[in-house]
Amino acid sequence: xxxxxxxxxxxxxxxxxxxxxxxxxxxxxxxxxxxxxxxxxxxxxxxxxxxxxxxxxxxxxxxxxxxxxxxxxxxxxxxxxxxxxxxxxxxxxxxxxxxxxxxxxxxxxxxxx
Amino acid sequence: xxxxxxxxxxxxxxxxxxxxxxxxxxxxxxxxxxxxxxxxxxxxxxxxxxxxxxxxxxxxxxxxxxxxxxxxxxxxxxxxxxxxxxxxxxxxxxxxxxxxxxxxxxxxxxxxxxxxx
Numbered sequence: 001x002x003x004x005x006x007x008x009x010x011x012x013x014x015x016x017x018x019x020x021x022x023x024x025x026x027x028x029x030x031x032x033x034x035x036x037x038x039x040x041x042x043x044x045x046x047x048x049x050x051x052x053x054x055x056x057x058x059x060x061x062x063x064x065x066x067x068x069x070x071x072x073x074x075x076x077x078x079x080x081x082x083x084x085x086x087x088x089x090x091x092x093x094x095x096x097x098x099x100x101x102x103x104x105x106x107x108x109x110x111x112x113x
Numbered sequence: 114x115x116x117x118x119x120x121x122x123x124x125x126x127x128x129x130x131x132x133x134x135x136x137x138x139x140x141x142x143x144x145x146x147x148x149x150x151x152x153x154x155x156x157x158x159x160x161x162x163x164x165x166x167x168x169x170x171x172x173x174x175x176x177x178x179x180x181x182x183x184x185x186x187x188x189x190x191x192x193x194x195x196x197x198x199x200x201x202x203x204x205x206x207x208x209x210x211x212x213x214x215x216x217x218x219x220x221x222x223x224x225x226x227x228x229x230x
Contacts, residue, residue: 004155031217033217033218033219035219041223041224042117042203042221042222042223042224043156043203043205043219043221044221045218045219045220048217048218088155088156090156090219092217100158100161100171101146101158101217101219102158102172103148103155103156103157104155105153105154105155106154106155
């Protein structure tokens with residue numbers, strides 16, 4: 001079963017607006033990661049937040065983590081058409097967890113020019 | 114660095130055929146994984162390896178075999194292809210920052226699109 005669940009499943013916004021995607025998970029985690037996937041391509045790592053962190057920034061990306069609610073959010077500010085992609089959260093929970101990321105089903109973001 | 118490479122990009126098999134999907138990385142990463150992605154879904158882990166000679170099963174291992182004889186290569190074998198194995202297959206590799214809180218950012222290959230008829 002999927003550990004992470006993204007919400008919403010699809011999001012359509014205008015260029016310049018902010019986009020917020022949410023991820024909920026079920027078990028305790030070591031870290032949570034966000035990935036982007038352009039159509040027909042592999043996934044690209046965006047940002048990692050550890051379980052003892054609450055907020056992290058990278059350029060136009062802001063990620064928050066609330067371990068008490070088992071949830072995370074990804075905010076993309078001042079969106080661009082090039083941000084159009086699917087966004088996945090992935091959780092790392094296992095002992096030998098280097099390869100055991102569990103992915104959610106993704107949010108399809110469309111940024112209209 | 115080429116990163117993570119996968120071959121072939123596309124493959125069509127008939128039910129019952131076998132084949133090997135190739136994956137190689139040149140970043141000296143310890144960890145390698147195979148995922149499958151079905152339409153509208155996230156990635157599901159098939160098999161993974163924490164180092165040469167060590168492999169383990171993921172969430173959906175049935176019908177697939179792996180081996181890890183070198184750090185660089187992690188081939189995925191389909192033993193007897195079935196239509197349910199029609200999917201896009203991604204290989205990924207990752208490293209560890211050490212014994213304390215570690216980062217496991219994964220580097221993905223471009224994928225192999227497999228159709229089984």
